[in-house]
Amino acid sequence: MALIELRGVSKIYHLGGEEIRALDNVDLDINPGEFISIIGPSGSGKSTLMHILGCLDSPSKGSIKLDGMEIGSASARELARIRNQKIGFVFQFFNLLPKLNVLQNVELPMVYAGCSSRERRERAMDALKLVEMDNRAKHRPMQLSGGQQQRAAIARALVNSPKIVFADEPTGNLDSHTGETILKLFHELSLKGSTIALVTHDPEIAAVTPRKIEIRDGKIAKNVDARLSGQLDGPKFAVGSQQN
Amino acid sequence: MNPFNAIAVGFKEIWANKFRSLLTMLGIILGVSSLVAMSALVKGMENGMKEALIAIGGLEKVRVEEQDIPVWQQHMADQAVGTTMGDVHALLRSAPLITMVVPEMRTRNITMTRLGKSISPWNFIGTWPNAVELNQHVVAHGRMFNEIDDENARNVCVIGTAVRNALFGSPEQIGREIIPIGEFVNINNQRFKIIGMFEHYESEQDTKRREIELSKPPEQKATGPERSRGYGSMSRSRSAGGFVFDLKNNTVYIPLNTMWLRFRAATGVSGAGSGSYSRSSGTSASSTSGSTAEFVPDPRLSTLSIKIADIDKMDEALQQAKNVMLHTHKGIEDFSFRTQENWSEGITQAISNARMSGGIISAISLLVGGIGIMNIMLASITERVREIGIRKAIGATFFDVFTQILVESVVIAIIGGLAGLFTSNMLVKLLVAMSPTENTPVITMESMILAFGFSVAVGILAGLFPAFKAAKLNPIQALRYE
Numbered sequence: 242m243a244l245i246e247l248r249g250v251s252k253i254y255h256l257g258g259e260e261i262r263a264l265d266n267v268d269l270d271i272n273p274g275e276f277i278s279i280i281g282p283s284g285s286g287k288s289t290l291m292h293i294l295g296c297l298d299s300p301s302k303g304s305i306k307l308d309g310m311e312i313g314s315a316s317a318r319e320l321a322r323i324r325n326q327k328i329g330f331v332f333q334f335f336n337l338l339p340k341l342n343v344l345q346n347v348e349l350p351m352v353y354a355g356c357s358s359r360e361r362r363e364r365a366m367d368a369l370k371l372v373e374m375d376n377r378a379k380h381r382p383m384q385l386s387g388g389q390q391q392r393a394a395i396a397r398a399l400v401n402s403p404k405i406v407f408a409d410e411p412t413g414n415l416d417s418h419t420g421e422t423i424l425k426l427f428h429e430l431s432l433k434g435s436t437i438a439l440v441t442h443d444p445e446i447a448a449v450t451p452r453k454i455e456i457r458d459g460k461i462a463k464n465v466d467a468r469l470s471g472q473l474d475g476p477k478f479a480v481g482s483q484q485n
Numbered sequence: 486m487n488p489f490n491a492i493a494v495g496f497k498e499i500w501a502n503k504f505r506s507l508l509t510m511l512g513i514i515l516g517v518s519s520l521v522a523m524s525a526l527v528k529g530m531e532n533g534m535k536e537a538l539i540a541i542g543g544l545e546k547v548r549v550e551e552q553d554i555p556v557w558q559q560h561m562a563d564q565a566v567g568t569t570m571g572d573v574h575a576l577l578r579s580a581p582l583i584t585m586v587v588p589e590m591r592t593r594n595i596t597m598t599r600l601g602k603s604i605s606p607w608n609f610i611g612t613w614p615n616a617v618e619l620n621q622h623v624v625a626h627g628r629m630f631n632e633i634d635d636e637n638a639r640n641v642c643v644i645g646t647a648v649r650n651a652l653f654g655s656p657e658q659i660g661r662e663i664i665p666i667g668e669f670v671n672i673n674n675q676r677f678k679i680i681g682m683f684e685h686y687e688s689e690q691d692t693k694r695r696e697i698e699l700s701k702p703p704e705q706k707a708t709g710p711e712r713s714r715g716y717g718s719m720s721r722s723r724s725a726g727g728f729v730f731d732l733k734n735n736t737v738y739i740p741l742n743t744m745w746l747r748f749r750a751a752t753g754v755s756g757a758g759s760g761s762y763s764r765s766s767g768t769s770a771s772s773t774s775g776s777t778a779e780f781v782p783d784p785r786l787s788t789l790s791i792k793i794a795d796i797d798k799m800d801e802a803l804q805q806a807k808n809v810m811l812h813t814h815k816g817i818e819d820f821s822f823r824t825q826e827n828w829s830e831g832i833t834q835a836i837s838n839a840r841m842s843g844g845i846i847s848a849i850s851l852l853v854g855g856i857g858i859m860n861i862m863l864a865s866i867t868e869r870v871r872e873i874g875i876r877k878a879i880g881a882t883f884f885d886v887f888t889q890i891l892v893e894s895v896v897i898a899i900i901g902g903l904a905g906l907f908t909s910n911m912l913v914k915l916l917v918a919m920s921p922t923e924n925t926p927v928i929t930m931e932s933m934i935l936a937f938g939f940s941v942a943v944g945i946l947a948g949l950f951p952a953f954k955a956a957k958l959n960p961i962q963a964l965r966y967e
Contacts, residue, residue, distance in 0.1 A: 350879045
């Protein structure tokens with residue numbers, strides 16, 4: 242059974258009497274453990290798709306099932322709970338809270354989940370170890386490099402063991418070298434069993450993932466799964482090729 | 486998110502913006518402290534007035550006074566006997582709601598002299614020994630005269646401290662307190678023995694001030710020869726209602742029979758025998774009609790003080806007294822009752838007015854403080870739109886964000902309120918030190934609780950709108966916000 246099932250999902254905005262179809266009748270399945278990229282030029286509707294997949298937004302039409310649960314009609318409160326428990330977000334601008342240190346930032350989702358402070362600390366440290374940031378736990382975000390901030394943000398996304406992690410242009414604000422190490426980290430996480438969806442406009446980044454979903458004008462233009470078409474020869478890391 | 490976490494987050498946010506939070510709190514601090522200080526001032530006033538009310542005998546005391554005969558009874562004017570001892574005995578026998586009756590015979594233009602010093606006491610009263618109880622006097626030295634003194638019409642008197650001060654010198658002048666028990670004074674040229682002296686009556690505030698002045702080193706006197714500095718210097722030592730204490734100190738009690746025989750019959754000096762004695766005409770009567778040959782001394786009492794059993798039965802008791810007295814007065818209504826109710830109501834009214842106006846002013850300043858909080862919270866959430874978006878993206882519900890902002894606002898109000906209570910204590914101390922008022926302001930627990938509760942309520946009210954605004958932010962738009 243698919244982790245996420247989209248059936249006939251549309252998102253329609255009305256701007257000054259004009260109807261804009263950001264998403265137009267989209268069908269999509271994402272299976273557990275997949276590493277996919279959602280790619281498209283700006284304005285294509287990929288962000289809207291991610292918002293709907295990430296339960297930040299509700300579709301105008303159609304049904305979404307996440308983990309077997311229909312969320313098209315969920316209340317704001319239920320959506321918040323789903324975001325908290327089943328979904329992790331990684332953003333282009335990291336979006337760590339500047340007033341909190343790294344550990345507190347990573348603990349934040351568990352604060353809203355209602356975990357005890359001891360459990361929060363343990364699990365946050367585990368997540369930081371996973372992204373090799375445990376030695377920066379007491380630093381403020383401003384004291385870290387962009388790559389380190391993004392690692393902390395990934396730790397925060399992972400800390401509640403979500404069903405799926407959405408990364409919205411996770412390398413967009415990093416230099417290419419750091420960006421690659423972040424992509425590598427995503428790859429490793431995916432090998433450990435996490436379901437990850439990268440949202441990007443950059444075909445090079447999308448090339449890292451086995452499955453690519455290309456969005457154009459609110460519709461799925463291409464849905465290519467390298468594993469199915471037998472093209473799977475591992476992710477192509479520029480870093481790796483440089484070293485060789 | 487549990488409430489404890491919410492409060493911790495609220496504190497963190499306030500600590501992160503220390504200066505701004507302090508400025509915001511200032512409004513609440515000033516509001517709370519002005520509310521508490523205002524109510525402390527009013528409370529001080531109230532205490533002073535209540536003390537004065539107790540000093541004059543409390544609400545249970547009712548005076549029966551002479552009254553002009555009503556027009557429709559003028560034809561019986563020659564039958565009117567006035568208030569006499571007959572009324573006293575009748576009331577004692579027939580009015581069970583009246584627990585005490587004290588006859589009073591007053592005389593004006595009395596001069597007490599001793600060794601060249603003289604005083605005309607304000608209250609020169611012939612009465613019964615139980616007047617001490619009814620008028621809340623305390624005999625500090627010697628004794629009150631008793632029934633035997635009264636029966637034998639002895640020339641004895643009990644004086645107040647103001648009389649002592651005039652005839653023997655005040656403790657401040659002499660440096661020690663003179664207790665003139667057993668001394669003799671002349672009252673209108675008759676020798677009287679002082680057998681008792683009342684304690685010195687003053688408001689609590691005056692007592693305190695006197696103690697403070699005693700503990701201070703003596704002030705540097707003005708240079709040059711000693712002189713009286715004239716009126717005006719004493720005006721500050723007057724309390725609100727302090728005149729009550731001055732009058733009370735300026736009292737001389739003598740036995741009723743002594744008054745009747747020595748001042749109304751034997752000497753014929755003061756209003757005796759003229760048949761027209763009244764309090765208002767007494768002064769002139771003594772000079773004009775003193776020589777009238779009539780040897781039955783005027784038996785009329787100037788006033789009759791009665792004490793009723795229960796304030797709640799004031800109406801019934803007065804009706805009883807009226808019935809009895811109408812009987813003894815042959816149905817002629819030449820008397821009236823004077824209670825302290827009016828004064829007491831006046832005091833209550835004055836206090837509630839002061840409390841109301843002070844309360845409104847302070848409430849407005851608290852409200853301004855609340856508006857300050859709301860303003861800052863609105864600015865703060867605009868600044869933190871992105872943070873709120875992040876929090877919502879990772880799972881904060883409407884309620885979580887709402888609580889967070891509301892708690893921040895309430896925490897500001899609570900800290901401000903506590904600081905305000907502290908400041909109000911300082912403020913009241915400062916007020917007392919800078920301008921010693923007649924009645925020490927008293928900070929009451931109720932006013933502190935009220936002010937604190939009000940500040941918390943203002944914090945909640947001020948936080949509601951910003952919290953609602955923050956909580957209903959759309960996470961997508963909030964995350965895009967720069």
